[in-house]
Amino acid sequence: MLTGARSEARTPVSITGVNGAGQRRPTMKEVAARAGVALKTVSRVVNEEPNVSPELTAKVQAAIKELNYTPNESARMLRRGKTGTIAVVIRDIGDPFFASLGRAVELWARSSGSVVMIGLTDEDPERERDVCLEFVARRPDALIMAPIGETQEYLAPHVDAGMAVVTIDRPAHGIEADAVLADNAGGIDQAIDHLIRQGHRRIAYLGDDERIFTARERVVAYRAAMARHRIDVDEDLVHLSEPTTEGIGITLSAVLDRPEPATAILSANNMTTAEVLRGMAGRRDRVALVSFDDLALGDLLSPGLTAVAQSADVMARTAIQLMTERLPEPHRPGRTVRVPVKLTIRGSGEIPPSS
């Protein structure tokens, strides 16, 4: 009988570890005894306080190693007023973009002696709030998040208290925070220009739920790019919804099984693209496809996937940079950095409209 994780209420009963009871971890006192020094000296060495001689420090460190002693960070963080933890709140680590982001933050955190707490929103504003409040109760030094809720005002007391917030992929609202965003408009422009250069005019646009900032920015850019090319947008070719296998199947049928079918598809995020590919595999039409977001095996498909690639790694490193600059000045005004994207041509976007 495995636990049905999703349906359970948020009761804290399941964690019943006996840490604290029956404690058999070596204590600071035992380290002091082994090193033959005063307890206070061990405490000073552990907390990296000044005025301990190199000899005493070496003795204490030797005893710490022998006994396999690890200081209790809960106690240390209360004394120091910082926790050495970074909270990361993202859509899903199953999404390669966010997996890369989480990975980059984790690498950096390790190099700085910090640890990462990761929470997932699944693009649900209530979950975002729950996860963030659960995290901030543990007083992370910084929070890196991809907001989905309309406002992040609920974090204001923590930002006021010095927590650095940097958002990625979308901006925050109601709090002072830095933001690292992709050049969504530039990427859509490149995709539309490319498809029009191949002769397409009936270009279907399949995007994510409009609650998502990037989904809104990209569809606005699509309309602007079409207008720039003096092409009227056929509203029946514009579909915005959460990408599911069933939903995208219906959408494909709507844009392709009609008197004047779309000859090209601009798929505006990686999850939509995966479902478009799955849906097209069962059809006979040869339709051009450009994806905003690359896929891990996009180069191995036939034809290869023509895609506007975001650099999750550059975005993550930019977020970390902003965070380190923000930590000493948590009240500085928010900055926004746009990260460029790049069109990679592999075949799927070069299918002509005639076929």
Add this chain to the structure above:
Amino acid sequence: MLTGARSEARTPVSITGVNGAGQRRPTMKEVAARAGVALKTVSRVVNEEPNVSPELTAKVQAAIKELNYTPNESARMLRRGKTGTIAVVIRDIGDPFFASLGRAVELWARSSGSVVMIGLTDEDPERERDVCLEFVARRPDALIMAPIGETQEYLAPHVDAGMAVVTIDRPAHGIEADAVLADNAGGIDQAIDHLIRQGHRRIAYLGDDERIFTARERVVAYRAAMARHRIDVDEDLVHLSEPTTEGIGITLSAVLDRPEPATAILSANNMTTAEVLRGMAGRRDRVALVSFDDLALGDLLSPGLTAVAQSADVMARTAIQLMTERLPEPHRPGRTVRVPVKLTIRGSGEIPPSS
């Protein structure tokens, strides 16, 4: 000037949040004043202690809501001796198998009011030790890990003190822990039986670094399955190494560009398979391929990928189940659960040897 995360020393200087200084979060005292109750009453409500009347509890909860007060978990965890955190230490969240695992644990943790700390080893035993020691210093209630080091004895004091350890994908050594493992031998048996049924006898085996438990189990199973079919293993067709694009390219050349080339490849993990597909894309041979581990878009390749799929989700839920059973009895003897795997036939494994 972005931080070069990998190369930096483990100095804690980068985290310089000012939590604690200039504190403007509402305090417990302010909650007491707003609710018109004693400080002790607020403390009792926050810590869910008995003997507080429903009226007082309601007053305190209203004040907590109005002031947006969140209790300091660092202080609570010291009082209670448990932290409500689960540490997860895995290879990489960029690896879909481990991403699914992390996701399942995060979902469960949220449902139980806990948070997840995630650390990555990149299959480096020293990193594993560093990450785990960084985490256990924060006293997680449980640790779910995919061990790579020869021994996890360094965790023994924490296991003795009540931390529940459950491993996934590989067992631990030197500590009492539960393990959730895939049926590696059964999966390899299915793959070899399938290829031999198509008429193959020269089946190359490409696996991961032998330091990894699953890599060892699977190559042993390959030899056993070949012996069962009375086929002598050609050692020149057996290659075990960390999967890199360059390395797999050389390996493919070694097993295919020879007088008696392999007619089929058994690729023993998802990362090796991705590199084999990449390498084969540049070649003309039609070689059968069966992968141990499925790929996210394996159904969209041409031909589709024939794969032995592990259920990361079932493995994760099993690990969580073992963890919840272990938490109240952290010293119980370790249990091992084997999770079945399943061969999915899609085309790549059905290419005959003659072509």
